[in-house]
Amino acid sequence: MGSFENTNWWKYADPLIRDLMRGAYVLLEREKAIVDGLHDYSFIVFPAAKAYEGFLKKLFLDLGLISRQQYYGEYFRIGKALSPSLPKRYRSGWVFGKLAGVCGGEELPLKMWQVWKRARNRIFHFFPDHREFITLAEAEELLAEITGVMDDSLAGCRRHTGFSLTNG
Secondary structure, three states: OHHHHHHHHHHHOOHHHHHHHHHHHHHHHHHHHHHHOOOHHHHHHHHHHHHHHHHHHHHHHHOOOOHHHHHHOOOHHHHHOOOOOOOHHHHOOOOOOHHHHHOOOOOOHHHHHHHHHHHHHHHHHHOOOEEEEOHHHHHHHHHHHHHHHHHHHHHHHHHHOOOOOOOO
Protein backbone atom coordinates (compact mmCIF):
# COMPACT_ATOMS: atom_id res chain seq x y z
CA MET A 1 0.00 0.00 0.00
CA GLY A 2 1.17 3.56 -0.54
CA SER A 3 2.94 3.10 -3.88
CA PHE A 4 -0.25 4.26 -5.59
CA GLU A 5 0.31 7.71 -4.09
CA ASN A 6 2.87 8.41 -6.84
CA THR A 7 0.48 7.55 -9.68
CA ASN A 8 -1.19 10.00 -12.02
CA TRP A 9 -4.68 8.95 -10.94
CA TRP A 10 -3.78 9.73 -7.31
CA LYS A 11 -2.45 13.15 -8.23
CA TYR A 12 -5.59 13.84 -10.27
CA ALA A 13 -8.12 12.53 -7.74
CA ASP A 14 -9.75 14.76 -5.18
CA PRO A 15 -9.41 13.98 -1.44
CA LEU A 16 -12.72 12.06 -1.25
CA ILE A 17 -11.68 9.72 -4.06
CA ARG A 18 -8.25 9.26 -2.47
CA ASP A 19 -9.83 8.46 0.89
CA LEU A 20 -12.09 5.81 -0.61
CA MET A 21 -9.19 4.19 -2.47
CA ARG A 22 -6.98 4.27 0.61
CA GLY A 23 -9.82 2.59 2.54
CA ALA A 24 -10.06 -0.18 -0.05
CA TYR A 25 -6.34 -0.85 0.26
CA VAL A 26 -6.53 -0.83 4.08
CA LEU A 27 -9.31 -3.43 3.90
CA LEU A 28 -7.31 -5.52 1.44
CA GLU A 29 -4.18 -5.53 3.61
CA ARG A 30 -6.21 -6.26 6.74
CA GLU A 31 -7.95 -9.24 5.14
CA LYS A 32 -4.70 -10.58 3.70
CA ALA A 33 -3.26 -10.56 7.23
CA ILE A 34 -6.29 -12.21 8.84
CA VAL A 35 -6.87 -14.96 6.25
CA ASP A 36 -10.20 -16.05 7.70
CA GLY A 37 -11.61 -17.48 4.48
CA LEU A 38 -14.76 -15.44 4.07
CA HIS A 39 -17.28 -16.46 1.44
CA ASP A 40 -17.24 -13.07 -0.29
CA TYR A 41 -14.72 -10.21 -0.28
CA SER A 42 -16.75 -7.72 -2.28
CA PHE A 43 -16.66 -5.32 0.69
CA ILE A 44 -13.02 -4.64 -0.17
CA VAL A 45 -13.88 -3.53 -3.70
CA PHE A 46 -16.93 -1.44 -2.87
CA PRO A 47 -15.05 1.71 -1.72
CA ALA A 48 -12.81 1.47 -4.79
CA ALA A 49 -15.83 1.11 -7.08
CA LYS A 50 -17.35 4.19 -5.45
CA ALA A 51 -14.05 6.03 -5.93
CA TYR A 52 -13.98 4.91 -9.58
CA GLU A 53 -17.44 6.40 -10.04
CA GLY A 54 -16.22 9.69 -8.57
CA PHE A 55 -13.11 9.57 -10.73
CA LEU A 56 -15.15 9.02 -13.90
CA LYS A 57 -17.55 11.83 -13.06
CA LYS A 58 -14.60 14.18 -12.44
CA LEU A 59 -12.92 13.09 -15.67
CA PHE A 60 -16.13 13.55 -17.66
CA LEU A 61 -16.60 17.02 -16.16
CA ASP A 62 -13.00 18.04 -16.83
CA LEU A 63 -13.23 16.80 -20.42
CA GLY A 64 -16.40 18.85 -20.91
CA LEU A 65 -18.55 15.76 -21.47
CA ILE A 66 -20.97 16.50 -18.62
CA SER A 67 -22.15 19.71 -17.01
CA ARG A 68 -21.56 20.85 -13.44
CA GLN A 69 -25.25 20.21 -12.87
CA GLN A 70 -24.80 16.57 -13.92
CA TYR A 71 -21.64 16.24 -11.84
CA TYR A 72 -23.24 17.55 -8.66
CA GLY A 73 -26.75 16.28 -9.34
CA GLU A 74 -28.41 13.12 -8.13
CA TYR A 75 -29.64 11.84 -11.48
CA PHE A 76 -26.52 11.34 -13.61
CA ARG A 77 -25.72 7.62 -13.83
CA ILE A 78 -22.30 6.36 -14.88
CA GLY A 79 -23.68 2.99 -15.99
CA LYS A 80 -26.13 4.61 -18.38
CA ALA A 81 -23.66 7.26 -19.57
CA LEU A 82 -20.83 4.80 -20.22
CA SER A 83 -22.81 1.90 -21.70
CA PRO A 84 -21.64 1.32 -25.29
CA SER A 85 -24.88 -0.41 -26.27
CA LEU A 86 -27.42 1.97 -24.79
CA PRO A 87 -30.44 2.25 -27.12
CA LYS A 88 -30.60 5.60 -28.90
CA ARG A 89 -33.89 6.58 -27.25
CA TYR A 90 -32.15 6.61 -23.82
CA ARG A 91 -29.01 8.49 -24.84
CA SER A 92 -29.76 11.81 -23.16
CA GLY A 93 -26.63 12.33 -21.06
CA TRP A 94 -24.81 9.51 -22.88
CA VAL A 95 -21.05 9.93 -22.67
CA PHE A 96 -19.64 6.86 -24.44
CA GLY A 97 -19.79 8.29 -27.96
CA LYS A 98 -18.31 11.64 -26.93
CA LEU A 99 -15.65 9.88 -24.85
CA ALA A 100 -14.62 7.78 -27.84
CA GLY A 101 -14.23 11.03 -29.77
CA VAL A 102 -11.97 12.72 -27.22
CA CYS A 103 -9.99 9.62 -26.25
CA GLY A 104 -8.98 8.41 -29.70
CA GLY A 105 -11.57 5.72 -30.38
CA GLU A 106 -13.66 3.15 -28.54
CA GLU A 107 -10.89 0.97 -27.08
CA LEU A 108 -10.34 3.02 -23.92
CA PRO A 109 -14.05 3.77 -23.26
CA LEU A 110 -14.79 0.04 -23.67
CA LYS A 111 -12.10 -0.78 -21.13
CA MET A 112 -13.56 1.82 -18.76
CA TRP A 113 -17.00 0.23 -19.25
CA GLN A 114 -15.75 -3.32 -18.67
CA VAL A 115 -14.05 -2.35 -15.41
CA TRP A 116 -17.21 -0.50 -14.37
CA LYS A 117 -19.30 -3.60 -14.96
CA ARG A 118 -16.91 -5.96 -13.17
CA ALA A 119 -16.15 -3.71 -10.23
CA ARG A 120 -19.53 -2.07 -9.74
CA ASN A 121 -22.36 -4.22 -11.07
CA ARG A 122 -20.84 -7.55 -10.11
CA ILE A 123 -20.02 -6.25 -6.63
CA PHE A 124 -23.19 -4.37 -5.82
CA HIS A 125 -26.08 -6.26 -7.42
CA PHE A 126 -27.58 -9.54 -6.27
CA PHE A 127 -28.71 -11.99 -8.92
CA PRO A 128 -30.40 -15.16 -7.56
CA ASP A 129 -29.28 -17.35 -10.47
CA HIS A 130 -25.66 -16.14 -10.37
CA ARG A 131 -23.13 -16.72 -7.65
CA GLU A 132 -21.30 -13.42 -7.95
CA PHE A 133 -19.03 -13.81 -4.95
CA ILE A 134 -15.39 -12.87 -5.18
CA THR A 135 -12.32 -14.28 -3.52
CA LEU A 136 -9.65 -12.22 -1.80
CA ALA A 137 -7.39 -12.65 -4.83
CA GLU A 138 -10.19 -11.44 -7.13
CA ALA A 139 -10.74 -8.42 -4.90
CA GLU A 140 -7.06 -7.58 -5.21
CA GLU A 141 -7.23 -8.01 -9.00
CA LEU A 142 -10.24 -5.70 -9.21
CA LEU A 143 -8.42 -2.99 -7.24
CA ALA A 144 -5.56 -3.29 -9.71
CA GLU A 145 -7.98 -3.12 -12.66
CA ILE A 146 -9.63 0.01 -11.26
CA THR A 147 -6.36 1.82 -10.63
CA GLY A 148 -4.98 0.65 -13.96
CA VAL A 149 -7.92 1.93 -15.98
CA MET A 150 -7.86 5.23 -14.09
CA ASP A 151 -4.23 5.75 -15.11
CA ASP A 152 -4.96 4.55 -18.66
CA SER A 153 -7.91 6.95 -18.88
CA LEU A 154 -5.80 9.92 -17.90
CA ALA A 155 -3.02 8.98 -20.29
CA GLY A 156 -5.31 8.16 -23.22
CA CYS A 157 -7.62 11.14 -22.91
CA ARG A 158 -4.74 13.50 -22.16
CA ARG A 159 -2.91 12.37 -25.26
CA HIS A 160 -5.91 13.28 -27.42
CA THR A 161 -7.13 16.43 -25.65
CA GLY A 162 -4.14 17.87 -23.83
CA PHE A 163 -6.12 18.46 -20.64
CA SER A 164 -4.11 18.84 -17.45
CA LEU A 165 -3.76 16.19 -14.77
CA THR A 166 -3.90 18.79 -12.04
CA ASN A 167 -6.51 18.41 -9.37
CA GLY A 168 -8.96 21.13 -9.35
